[in-house]
Amino acid sequence: MGHLRMMMGRRFMSRIALSQLAEGHGMELSHFDIVKIVAHTGLYQEVTVGSVAEQMRIDPSRASRIVADLVRQGMLQRGVSQQDARRAIVTLTKRGQELNAHFERVRREVLGHTLQDWSVEDIHQFEQLFSRFIRDLDCRTPKLFKDMGSKELQSDE
Template sequence: MVEPGFCSAADSGHELADRVGMAMVRLNKMHAQVAHQMAKQGMDKASFILLATLAGMGPCRSSALAEAVLSDPSTISRQVAVLVKDGLVERRADPADGRASVLAATDAGLKLLKERRRLRNVAIARMFEEWEEADWKQFADLFERFVQDYETAIPNFMSEGGLGARTGGER
């Protein structure tokens, strides 16, 4: 039975979109479990994402970091303060404007990212042990393409109210 106010995937003609969407829900559920474990180890998921983004971008102003992660500068400021306190990020004078500062990952922050990446890669490789290498490569290629397209589309979806927006029937 379909819940009131919802169209079934078959009725909407979006069966594949529904399959992908539901797989994303399942991935988000698992990411929440990973985030919970990370928090137990002393780092929340949002801080880890900030640190990884900053390491990838290189030194930048907090406003650029906020834009890169599609977040509010005041939220970033609070999260960065914790990363600075923990010695994973440092503030440096902006070479272009000495009155301003830029954020940069510290050696300790980079070391943490490297170790987490190693552990993640070992775990993912174990998941694919039974896959043919060609299948794994094809999946990786298609998944990277999906993520890139999704990253490009998300800002538009959000501005159009297409994702995360409440509709009249939701509470």
């Protein structure tokens, strides 16, 4: 698990996807991360710069600068919340959707190469066990933080 976390921390799939873009694309890993966050989070709620900062675990002013850069590059657009007209939201533009689709293609290719020698039964078993692991970890994390005395997650609850 530690090795997987290190690989994900290095954002190896994003690095592969970025390396496949044309010269002069101007994209950085942090740009890619925010496009992915807006794409995913935007499926079930409005996305604000604050929610981007929280998910990226970065300062809101840094998130604001990156979002502004993505707006200039035509990947994101700013809008007004339908729930609260005082709140600004960000959404993907067509170019942002294309960039996210590129990342998803790369992700599927990487996983496909990784699993190409696995049997259908192995893949199915892995999928079930990994889903169970993530679900159980997600459900138990708040209690673990509380029981083990961590203040970090408790303040987020």
